[in-house]
Amino acid sequence: MNVKTENFSNGFTPDINKVAAEMMQPGKLILRLLDSALEFVTNLLARMLGSSLVRQHFHLMLSGLVLFGPLLSFWVSKYNVFANSNHYLYRKFLKSTWGWTCIFTGSFILLLSLSARHSLSLSLRNLSRIGVVGLLWQVFQLLLTLLEDAAGACYEPVSPAQVTLSSASAGLQPLLLHDDRTKASCLKANMVWRGYEASQDVLILCLCCLLLVEELSVFGPHLAYVKPLQRRPGAPLRFLFLLCVIILVVWMFLLLCLLSHFPKFPSQQLGGALGYLGWRGLYQGWYRLRPSWGCPGLPGQGLLTSMDTDKQPQQH
Template structure:
C-alpha cells in the first residue's frame, strides 16, 4: 500500500496540477491541429490504432463517457463529503456529472442530426450510384448501403471534454485530508484510475487526429468539447445556481476535512 500511496501522490503532483489545468485545452487544440495537418499532408501507414476494432477503442473510447462517469462519481462524492461533511454539497457537486451527461447526449444527437441532414445513401463507398428513399444513416447502412454525410467527429468532441473534466475534478485531492485508511486507499485507486483514463483519452484523441475524419470535422468536434468545458467550468459553475467548482485550495475557514 505504501507504493500505491507514493505512486498516487506522484500522479497528483505530475498530472492533476494547476499547470495541467491551465494549459490542457490549448494542448488538446494543438494535438487536433497538428494531427490533422499530418493526416492531410503526410498520411501515415495503417497501424493497429487506425483499426476501429483495437482494444482501446472497443472497450474504452466507445464508452468513454461511461468510464469517466464511473470513476468520477465516487471520487467527487468522497472528496466533497470528507471536505465538507455536507450531503447537500455532495449532491450539488455530483450535479456536474448530470450536466456532463446532458452535454454528451445533446452533442451526440446533434452530430447525428447533422450527418443525417447532409448525407446521401450510396450503393458503395465509391459514391457512384445513389440509393433513393433513405433519409438517415442507420436505415441506409442496415440495407447494405454506404452513407456519406458531414460526420462531426464524436471522438474529437468527447475525449477532450472527458479529459478536461477529469483534470478539473481530480485536482481537489491536493486539498482534502483523508483521515481513515479506507478513504486513502480508495482515493489513491481512483486517482490512478483517472490518470489512466486521461492517458488513454489523450492517446486515442491523437490517433483520431492523425488517422480519421477530415480537418473540419475534427476541428468542430474538438471545439464542441472545449466549449462544453469552458461554458461550464469557466463560466456557469462560478455562479450560485450551479453545481459549483471543485475545491481549489485548503479551507481557510477551518472546516473539517481540509488540509490546514
C-alpha cells in the same frame, strides 16, 4: 486426558501463534510498501495536475493535438496494430467513453466529498456536475444526428450491369440517390452516406479529458488542506484518483490514435471544437457562479474551508 490436552495446548499453541505471526510479517511488509508507493505516486500526480501550468494550458495542448494530430498520419504505419478499427481498445473503450468517465470520476468525487465534509447534500451537489455534463453530451448527440441527417444524402452504388460503356471507360462509379433515408438506416443497408458531420468520438474524448483534469486538480489542494490536520486520505480514495489518471491517459492515447490513423478533416476538428465549447461554457462560465442548488460550483468549492477555492488557480 485433561492433563495431556493442557500440556498440548500449553506446548504447541504458542509455537503455532509464533509461526503464524512470522508468516504474516512479509505480507504486512508488502502492504506497507504498496501503500507507500501508492502515496508517493498519487502525491506526485496530484501536484502535477493541481499545478497552474497544467490547469492553465491543458486545453491549449489538447487543442494543438486536435489541430495538428492528423499530420502524424504521414509518419505512422498503416500496418500498425492501432490502425485496425477493430482493435480491442476501440471496441471496448471508445464507444463507452462517457460511461467509464462517469463511473470513475463520479466515484472519486463522491468519496472525496464524503471524506472531506461528511455531507450528503454537498456530495450530491458536486456529483451534479457530472450529471450536467452527461446531459450536455446527450444534447450534442441529438443535435449532431439531426444535422447529419439534414446535411447529408444516401447513395446506392450502381451494379456493374447498369454501368454504361462511357462511364465505365471513364472510370466513374455512378450512384443512385435515396432522399428518404437517415444516416443510420443508410449505413445499416450497406449504402454510402455523404455529407457534413462532426466526429462524436473526438467530441466526447476531448470533453472527458477536460472534465477529468478539472475534477482531479482539486486533489492536490485537498492533500495540502488535510496535512496540517494530521489526516491522511485513505487508500481507496488514492486508488480511485490513480484510476482516474489512468483513464485520462487512455483517452489521450485513443484521441492520438484516432487523429493519426483515421484522420477526417474537418470532422474531427469540429468535434474537438464542440467539446471545448461545452467545457468552456460549464467550467469557465456557469460553474463560476455562486454555488447553490441551481449551480453546482467549481470542483473543491465547499470542501476546503481554510483554502478558498477562489484563491485556487482557475484561470485558463
